[in-house]
Amino acid sequence: MNSNRYSALDASVLVLNKMFLAVHIISVRRAFCLLCKELAEVVSLEEGQFMTYDFETWREVSEFRRTHFRHEDDDWVITANSEIQAPRVIRLLSYDKVPKQTVKFNRRNIFARDNNQCQYCGKRCPTSELSLDHVIPRSQGGATTWENIVCACVECNVRKGGRTPKQAHMTLIKKPEKPKRSPLLNLKLTQRKYQSWQSFLDNAYWSVELK
DSSP states (O other), rough: OOOHHHHHHEEEEEEEEETTEEEEEEEEHHHHHHTTTSSSSEEEEEEEEEEEEOOHHOOOOOOOHHHHHOOOOOOOEEESEEEEEESSSSSSSSSSOOOOOOOOOOOHHHHTTTBBTTTOOBBBGGGGGEEESSSOOOOGGSSSSSGEEEEHHHHHHHHHHTTTTTTTOOOOOOOOOSSSSOOHHOOOOOOGGGGGEEEEETTTTOOBOOO
């Protein structure tokens, strides 16, 4: 299967377990592999109801949508003889494990939680121009935890030095907290094309890891 729109194959798909609980996020490319092997089915929200399709049926649905209901937020994968709509949600047919309950404490998730924004001056920067700052410095007993680590631009980090915000006469934009679910997932939900995921996440306390 090839596509002249590589972004369509690299778009994200929410994976549900057999019990319709969100467990993972994968690429469209990986999702198609699972569908072709009959290990998963497409879950589609249609007029307020969830419909499920195997791969062949989804191809037929895609053909109909391509000519009648094509939407600007849809992603399409071009094959040798047709176009298939990239699914947004799939369900694993035999996987019934319960999702993980914790959000990984790592640099990527901290940047995502703070939305790549310096928590002192408010400037939003590329990841390469951000650093991590201990609110209470380690030299003063500060721990390396969700509640004591924030994004900071290099200028603010240097200005603060080995002091607390109060000692440096600086103010945090918001109090750092441990997120209830993946910050990267929350960033995905800001994109209109992934809004259908919300139905499976509204009451969730589980974490979805991105690879």
